[in-house]
Amino acid sequence: MQFVITLVSLDGEMASVERLDEYGNLPAEGKFVKKEANLDPNWPRNNSGIEVKNLQFRYRPELDLVLKKLDFKLQPKEHIGIVGRTGAGKSSITVAMYRLAEPDKGSEIIVDGVNILDLGLHQARKAFTIIPQDPFLFSGTLRQCLCPYSQADAEGVKTEGLERIDDKRMWEALEQVQMKEYFLKQPGQLDSKIATNGDNLSAGQKQLVCVARALLRKASCVILDEATAQVDRENDQLIQQTIRNAFSEVTVLSIAHRLDTIIDFDRIIVMDKGNIAEFDTPANLVRKEGVFFELVNKTGAETSEKLKKAAFQAERQRQAGEKVNVDID
The missing domain is CATH 3.40.50.300 (P-loop containing nucleotide triphosphate hydrolases)
Incomplete structure (x- = not known):
């Protein structure tokens, strides 16, 4: 019996090794930033x-x-x-x-x-x-989901190019997607807790938060x-x-x-x-x-x-x- 258990465990561990090897050999993405591109800070215009x-x-x-x-x-x-x-x-x-x-x-x-x-x-x-078909929200607070600067700051990550978004703009975006009243009623309001992948929100609510995030992005x-x-x-x-x-x-x-x-x-x-x-x-x-x-x-x-x-x-x-x-x- 112990032999069978060992074989099953070994099979799972070998699969893990294969996955690690696969991930380790994935081709790397290109450069994150190319300074030689000499890009205008205001690019792109809306x-x-x-x-x-x-x-x-x-x-x-x-x-x-x-x-x-x-x-x-x-x-x-x-x-x-x-x-x-x-x-x-x-x-x-x-x-x-x-x-x-x-x-x-x-x-x-x-x-x-x-x-x-x-x-x-x-x-x-x-x-x-x-805005994808399957909305994705990071675990944390609503503020961190709406503002990448807040997310990076909370995790101690120093990242250039992320805009700090004030509370007024966040509430305006939530109002445009008709989610303002819902979060005003939550104890944390903008600091309301968001579960992993937004599992404490309905599918519709998650997508509306994603739309609000897109509004704030101003791409x-x-x-x-x-x-x-x-x-x-x-x-x-x-x-x-x-x-x-x-x-x-x-x-x-x-x-x-x-x-x-x-x-x-x-x-x-x-x-x-x-x-x-x-x-x-x-x-x-x-x-x-x-x-x-x-x-x-x-x-x-x-x-x-x-x-x-x-x-x-x-x-x-x-x-x-x-x-x-x-x-x-």
């Missing part, structure tokens, strides 16, 4: 656009390309949806832009006149704020990776409305599975097998009766008609100079 040229990307050198020579340009303050079938390359655009893996040589991602692939990782990622581009996929309908509508109002002065890229979340956006990128199949306004994409039109029709007869109606309604409102406000319910 009203800057984004231009992607010849973007080619694969997850490992031996694998096939998942993004193939993408070229597109986003105007300042544009809200852009990214849609496509499973495996089309939607989320890979986010991975490439945030440089979680490096694009192929010859690729360019230009933000406010600077190719971010020539910068250090910290410098490049300064241009973007990402020139906000990237949403199916940000409302894990929340209920009520919080979904609240988050979508917050995105449209609070992020009206920045560029927004929203990777969407549900078409109703981006049907009123300025333009939509339709991905297909690593290529941009279509890129136009929602109304024009419906008129073309191409890939996007097929995706709309696959939502069912009733929903597809509502989506088409919403696309044309948003177009009319823009042409009339009105604030876009559509409802497909």
Whole structure:
């Protein structure tokens, strides 16, 4: 019996050794900061656009390309949806832009006149704020979750480039996502305890805190990776409305599975097998009766008609100079 127990224990220990070896041999990320880049301290400006040229990307050198020579340009303050079938390359655009893996040589991602692939990782990622599908919060206090300076200070880490955010701005951000009243009622208020990964908050509350954090970051581009996929309908509508109002002065890229979340956006990128199949306004994409039109029709007869109606309604409102406000319910 003891022999069997020893064998089981040995098997587990060998697996641990293999994991340590694997982690120890992971390729290192690039430089955190490249001082030779001589980057303007005010870069990027909030009203800057984004231009992607010849973007080619694969997850490992031996694998096939998942993004193939993408070229597109986003105007300042544009809200852009990214849609496509499973495996089309939607989320890979986010991975490439945030440089979680490096694009192929010859690729360019230009933000406010600077190719971010020539910068250090910290410098490049300064241009973007990402709100992921699965919200992540560090354990600690609400203040530390909202303000990276507070988090670093609490852990004794000296880090350059982190902005101290005052309480007034934090409360304003929480008010914009309708979480101010909730935390005012908590004993700690801004010092309320947040469990590991925010487990003492609901999925919707966690995502709303992440949106508040993005508001405070003041990046020139906000990237949403199916940000409302894990929340209920009520919080979904609240988050979508917050995105449209609070992020009206920045560029927004929203990777969407549900078409109703981006049907009123300025333009939509339709991905297909690593290529941009279509890129136009929602109304024009419906008129073309191409890939996007097929995706709309696959939502069912009733929903597809509502989506088409919403696309044309948003177009009319823009042409009339009105604030876009559509409802497909």
